[in-house]
Amino acid sequence: MNVAVPSVSRITCVAILHFYATDLMHISADLQVRRMVFDASRINTGSGKAMDRPLRADAARTVHAILEAAERVLAEDPGASMEQIAEQAGVVRTTVHRRFANRQALIEALAASAKRQLMDAVEDAHLDTAPPLVALHRVTANMLRIKSVWRFTLGHPLADTPLTAVIWSEINAGALEFFARAQHEGLLAPDADLMWARRVYYALVDESLHGGGADMDPEQVRQNADAHATLIVDTFLRGVGPHG
Template sequence: MQHGHFRIGGKPLRADTERTVHSILAAAERVLSGDPTATMEQIAEAAGVARTTVHRRFATREALIDALTRWVTEQFAAAVDGAVSETAPPLVVLYRVTADVLRVKIGWGFAMTRAAGSADPEIARVYADVLEKCDRLFRRAQATGLLRSDVDIKWARRCYYALIHEVTQGGTADADVDALTTLIVDTLLRGFGADPGHASAGL
């Protein structure tokens, strides 16, 4: 997974320092997913670095969690930006963006949960931008006949978000992202109803 470039005091970090920071954040995600009350010492041990190294990069436990939350928000935005295309068929884009977002949500569940409830205005801006891109994709899907013409776009997007949320709740560390993506897209586009002709025949 690509990761964003960290800056301290406005200056980009050296490559080796950035690798250390990323290792600490990845360890923080693993440890805090299992125990949200885990200490900096536990995170340092999981990252394979000294506690002083963690404290040198992050002054407090809260600062570490905030950095993790901001970083995963960047990955979420990058997943959407990398998948969304105005020229590819909407169905292709829908599969691609669903899979890429699932990988971030499954791999960084603790941080994504924090990001979703964050009051940070920059994080809120990212989520609003993602929402707008999703609605635009759904409007393209409707215009090309992938979605019915009478579908309420906002309701479709809310259902789509709910499906993604549900499949990423618990026990997904070894999840088959492709299978989950197919399940989500199939449920979104087909639902659970029988053929409309069969349903009306029974009335």
């Protein structure tokens, strides 16, 4: 399936190329998903206490398979059973329950992993030090990649947990702080309403992922994240009217 790639404005292109020339590190969603194992080995599994040490290699592979399967299955059917998740993960149901005492514990493990990856995505954008235009483009591309992988955990009401509330609280506060910096440095208009700007920006990101009522294929999002981020940023900053 061919995806239309939007044109890149000259100022956006120059800024991005300049920054990437000095920092070529780029988030890979595939590698980020595999880090679920590290996070899950340290969250509460429903047994009443968190695990303080990483799991053995074989157990880590099992946890990885379960979490990856859970996100994939629940994204398609939020009411899916633990047995369905086990089947998708290639393990028996008792194995899932041995790692996660109940469904809520599994969802909390997903939230813990998603939080770690979101925070990594934000840190990778250097929102407090990079030129604001570059940082905005980079964090947008990173968020598109991460949110495309975590469609259930970061996008469905059934995945709401105290931890996901913390996630969005931190993201919301960080967005306002960054927009304030961008405003101070002239990227946003001095009289711009930052709360409204945040709502508009979030809407553009969500529409890019879910436009037309259907989720985009995660692989397609990963391949075209930079192009879509350029379109989002240009629309956010310049709108869709004629430019003088």
